[in-house]
Amino acid sequence: MDRPLQIDELLCFSVYSVNHAISRLYRPLLAPLGLTYPQYLVLVALWDRDKRRVNDLGTELQLDTNTLTPLLKRMEAAELLTRKRNPEDERSLIVALTDKGRNLQDKAGEVTSCVLEAMGGDIEELSALRDRLNALRHKLEQQ
Amino acid sequence: MDRPLQIDELLCFSVYSVNHAISRLYRPLLAPLGLTYPQYLVLVALWDRDKRRVNDLGTELQLDTNTLTPLLKRMEAAELLTRKRNPEDERSLIVALTDKGRNLQDKAGEVTSCVLEAMGGDIEELSALRDRLNALRHKLEQQ
DNA sequence: GACGATTATATCGCGTACGATCAATATGGT
DNA sequence: ACCATATTGATCGTACGCGATATAATCGTC
Numbered sequence: 001m002d003r004p005l006q007i008d009e010l011l012c013f014s015v016y017s018v019n020h021a022i023s024r025l026y027r028p029l030l031a032p033l034g035l036t037y038p039q040y041l042v043l044v045a046l047w048d049r050d051k052r053r054v055n056d057l058g059t060e061l062q063l064d065t066n067t068l069t070p071l072l073k074r075m076e077a078a079e080l081l082t083r084k085r086n087p088e089d090e091r092s093l094i095v096a097l098t099d100k101g102r103n104l105q106d107k108a109g110e111v112t113s114c115v116l117e118a119m120g121g122d123i124e125e126l127s128a129l130r131d132r133l134n135a136l137r138h139k140l141e142q143q
Numbered sequence: 144m145d146r147p148l149q150i151d152e153l154l155c156f157s158v159y160s161v162n163h164a165i166s167r168l169y170r171p172l173l174a175p176l177g178l179t180y181p182q183y184l185v186l187v188a189l190w191d192r193d194k195r196r197v198n199d200l201g202t203e204l205q206l207d208t209n210t211l212t213p214l215l216k217r218m219e220a221a222e223l224l225t226r227k228r229n230p231e232d233e234r235s236l237i238v239a240l241t242d243k244g245r246n247l248q249d250k251a252g253e254v255t256s257c258v259l260e261a262m263g264g265d266i267e268e269l270s271a272l273r274d275r276l277n278a279l280r281h282k283l284e285q286q
Numbered sequence: 287g288a289c290g291a292t293t294a295t296a297t298c299g300c301g302t303a304c305g306a307t308c309a310a311t312a313t314g315g316t
Numbered sequence: 317a318c319c320a321t322a323t324t325g326a327t328c329g330t331a332c333g334c335g336a337t338a339t340a341a342t343c344g345t346c
Contacts (some may be wrong), residue, residue, distance in 0.1 A: 009273070010187065010273075011188070011262070011270075011272060011273040011276070012165045012169070012258065013184060013248050014273045014276035014277050014280065015158060015161050015162045015165055015276060016162055016165070016180075016270075017157050017204075017205055017280050018185065018276050018279055018280045018283070019159055019162040020156045020205055020279055020303080021205070021279075021283040021284060022155045022158055022159070022283065023255075023303085023304095024283075024304090025283055027304085028156070028307090036330095036331065036332080037159075037332095038331085038333090039331095041150065041156060041159065044150045044153065044156070045150050045202050048150060049335075051296080053295095054294075054295065055293090055294065057293080060150060061150075062160055062164070062333065063164055063332095063334090064333080064335090065294075065295050065296065065297095066296080066297080066298090066333075066334060066335080066336090067332065067333050067334070068295090069295065069296055069297085070296095070297095070331085070332085071331080071332070074331080078172075089293095089294085089341075089342075090294095090340080090341055090342085091293065091294040091295070091340070091341045091342065092293090092294055092295080092341095093294080093295065113157065114305095118282070118283060119154070119279060119282065119283070120279075120282050121166070125275075126154050127154075129154060129157075129272075129275050129276070129279070130152070130153075130154040130157045131156070132268075132272050132275075133157035133158060133160075133161050133272070134157050135326060136161055136164075136262060136263075137157065137160050137161045137164055139261070139262065140161070140164040140165065140167075140168055140261060140262065141164060155297080159296070163333075163334095166333085166334095167334090170334085170335090179301065179322075180302095181301085181302060181303095182301095182302095196324080196325095197324080197325065198323090198324065198325080200324075206302090206303075206304090207303080207304065207305090208324080208325050208326065208327095209303075209304060209305080209306090209325095209326080210302065210303050210304070210330085211325090212303085212326055212327085213301080213326095213327095214301080214324065217301080232311080232312070232323095232324085233310080233311055233312085233313045233321065233324095234310070234312065234324040235311095235323090235324060235325080236324080236325065
């Protein structure tokens with residue numbers, strides 16, 4: 001009864017493994033757009049709400065500046081966004097999409113379709129899974 | 144109806160985010176044992192089946208040698224395992240637990256308990272979530 | 287208006303991930 | 317025995333993720 005769990009039986013490994021599988025699924029779809037998977041997530045966040053401070057992006061994506069700063073610099077170098085000091089408060093940096101970054105949203109629709117298809121296409125079931133994961137995420141974040 | 148999804152509505156982001164949250168949950172629990180989260184997963188795999196080739200471990204964990212080789216070398220340096228050429232086939236390398244690596248299994252029980260508690264403790268629900276994720280994982284792997 | 291505390295971002299170091307490539311060993315056909 | 321081919325790990329370069337620390341700007345208090 002108190003037998004040690006096999007790796008397939010660990011929820012944490014399932015999450016770890018599915019995350020990698022999703023990352024591998026996105027990679028070839030995003031490569032033609034010159035994007036990595038985390039960069040794509042940053043774009044999704046910015047498409048929803050543009051012109052945000054680095055920390056605000058970090059709160060939403062659960063990433064600190066030690067990850068975001070170099071990531072955003074690469075995206076700035078790729079001309080997907082701009083990084084400008086806020087004149088109101090010179091400590092903060094406003095991240096804003098360029099036209100190039102905004103326009104990628106059209107192509108992202110195809111990516112989403114491909115991913116949905118690879119996942120089986122049952123929207124109801126995938127939404128339910130997403131809600132369960134978000135609930136778990138909130139439980140873990142409030143530790 | 145065809146409104147672009149917000150980031151909270153993407154299943155892929157839920158998985159990404161929960162994975163990071165789990166990693167952050169394990170970090171302080173594993174640090175006293177001198178383990179990182181991926182290293183812990185390697186140990187779980189080895190506790191189940193010891194003395195395996197690098198590729199076999201990689202198949203189970205869905206990691207290639209470019210990730211595993213340095214990871215296993217660090218674990219060898221920490222004396223958690225040994226890496227020895229297989230005399231039967233000099234191409235392959237057998238990864239085997241040391242006593243130190245094997246003995247960590249006892250302490251791992253506490254880690255599992257802590258994680259379970261942080262996740263809410265409802266084993267039925269967590270198992271169901273795990274099974275759904277494993278199903279998704281298998282769907283993604285057979286692409 | 288000077289100064290300590292706070293806030294916002296940047297930097298450094300280490301450890302994964304992974305595509306691409308390489309070196310060593312084994313195997314099968316001739 | 318010989319050689320093309322396949323298998324197995326190792327290596328290299330780039331990009332996250334994050335703990336720890338640094339730097340710069342702002343705020344609060346006096």
